[in-house]
Amino acid sequence: MARPVVLAASPASPIDVVRVAGVALVVLLLAVLVLWPVAAVALQGLLATQAAWPWRAAVDTLIVALTATLGALAPAGVIGFSLMRVDIPGRRTVWQIFTAGTLMPPFSIALALLVLAGPHGLLAADTSRPGLGVVALGQAIAFLPLAVVLVVRALARVPVELEQAAEVLGASRTTVARRVTLELAGPEVLRAAVVVLGLCLADVATPLLLGGEARVLATLVVTAAAVDPSAAARAALALAALAAAVALAAGTWRSDGTAAGDWAVLPRVERGAPPALRWSLGVSVWGVALALAGLWAVVPLASLARGAGGIALEHWSVVATAAGARALVSSVVLGLGVALGGTALALAAARVVERRRRPAGRAVEALVRIPLVIPGVAAGVGYVLLLAGAPVALATLPVLIALVACWELPVTVRAARAALVRSDRSVEEAAISLGAGALTTLTRVVVPALGPAAARMAAHLFAAGVLAVGTVIVLAGAGHELGALTLLRLAAAGTTGAACAVATALLALASGALLLGRSLAGRRRGPTLLT
Numbered sequence: 001m002a003r004p005v006v007l008a009a010s011p012a013s014p015i016d017v018v019r020v021a022g023v024a025l026v027v028l029l030l031a032v033l034v035l036w037p038v039a040a041v042a043l044q045g046l047l048a049t050q051a052a053w054p055w056r057a058a059v060d061t062l063i064v065a066l067t068a069t070l071g072a073l074a075p076a077g078v079i080g081f082s083l084m085r086v087d088i089p090g091r092r093t094v095w096q097i098f099t100a101g102t103l104m105p106p107f108s109i110a111l112a113l114l115v116l117a118g119p120h121g122l123l124a125a126d127t128s129r130p131g132l133g134v135v136a137l138g139q140a141i142a143f144l145p146l147a148v149v150l151v152v153r154a155l156a157r158v159p160v161e162l163e164q165a166a167e168v169l170g171a172s173r174t175t176v177a178r179r180v181t182l183e184l185a186g187p188e189v190l191r192a193a194v195v196v197l198g199l200c201l202a203d204v205a206t207p208l209l210l211g212g213e214a215r216v217l218a219t220l221v222v223t224a225a226a227v228d229p230s231a232a233a234r235a236a237l238a239l240a241a242l243a244a245a246v247a248l249a250a251g252t253w254r255s256d257g258t259a260a261g262d263w264a265v266l267p268r269v270e271r272g273a274p275p276a277l278r279w280s281l282g283v284s285v286w287g288v289a290l291a292l293a294g295l296w297a298v299v300p301l302a303s304l305a306r307g308a309g310g311i312a313l314e315h316w317s318v319v320a321t322a323a324g325a326r327a328l329v330s331s332v333v334l335g336l337g338v339a340l341g342g343t344a345l346a347l348a349a350a351r352v353v354e355r356r357r358r359p360a361g362r363a364v365e366a367l368v369r370i371p372l373v374i375p376g377v378a379a380g381v382g383y384v385l386l387l388a389g390a391p392v393a394l395a396t397l398p399v400l401i402a403l404v405a406c407w408e409l410p411v412t413v414r415a416a417r418a419a420l421v422r423s424d425r426s427v428e429e430a431a432i433s434l435g436a437g438a439l440t441t442l443t444r445v446v447v448p449a450l451g452p453a454a455a456r457m458a459a460h461l462f463a464a465g466v467l468a469v470g471t472v473i474v475l476a477g478a479g480h481e482l483g484a485l486t487l488l489r490l491a492a493a494g495t496t497g498a499a500c501a502v503a504t505a506l507l508a509l510a511s512g513a514l515l516l517g518r519s520l521a522g523r524r525r526g527p528t529l530l531t
Contacts, residue, residue, distance in 0.1 A: 037382025045237030071140030080151030088282035101145025131214030154188030202375035315497035338465035342405030350416030376471030419453030459517020463510035
């Protein structure tokens, strides 16, 4: 009987070893930077014996977030329906205003309200309850643009043909809107409401600027982190539990989050509305859009306003001081570090997830989604707990870069995966068939093909690093000064004009980076095999 032929297993090539090591390194990095801090908060919060659970702050946080969500979603529903189903005058211009508003940080609205209220306005009351109401008002206005674009995206998924068929059968516009449009878009609108609710829970800047003596969980975490880590861990765990429950209810764990720019395109309105309805809705929608634009303009204008009237640059003197210049430079360095490190990490994680449907890919995909359910301020407490006893002053900036970059991974990995899906695999296969090695194919084919997406991601990450508040305040508040934290300190001291000057400088840096990234991404260069 002939013996079966046994083929010797081919030895692993050095390229395969390097590839496996790279995948293992990505998994290890994400586990250390994302999962470990969250686990530290959970363990410390559950094992803490001296700190009491902040039940009152948790209830106040939920009430404020629910009120702000309702205050944002109610007008957003009317505005979204007007943009999608009524041919109001200038609807595309209005749409551009609201989509641009999704890029504005929440502290811009809070600063604008402080400027308009004056020293004896919104926060004049002695009790803490009016502070919670002002926080809800500020969050409702700040997240209104996002609520509008989410409602518009929900309505874009409702086929217009069904509404037209209902009208042909004799249904009125009100009946169509109630029985067809709302019925079909209802689940997506509810999900949009829960997404806004999660953002309100995680917001730190608005409660710090407008809350006065009132305390929600986010501000309780910030104030307790420097003096009582156990109390901060309990508050962070309570906030993480609330945010996780909301994120799971909204289904954001199964999705990739809400990325700026991932919005619907306004369709052409085929059915003309009655003139009275068209103009009444148009005036209302334009009024809200212009009011929002006016609030955004308050911050740069207040930075130029003179105390006795007129225009002056006295508020900008804070930027010229050594502390102010150092804070802005630190923000720029943080933004550059987040842009470089975050882009590289996102591309590596996306490649593992997209090209390797194995346990490693599934593990990376799960780790990347953790920031969708855990607020950055809670993760900051985890980093503080892990770095207890370490020379934090030397490690602050690298840790801040890692924290901001990791908590932007749901958005950046999504963009990187989309770029990988669009990339032509046949070009890579052709390069390999012509004798190119894996490293040559990566540097000469894959990287140029991902260049436009990398430019957009780097610009987004730079802006996120410059404008970061919630993800950095617990770590940086102890001593490492940043621009966003400087404006909070100036506003708390009553110098809102100087705070507006710092905010204007940060917004200019972030806007410039976004425009530069869009410009670089527009210069597309296809992959080439030529030298």
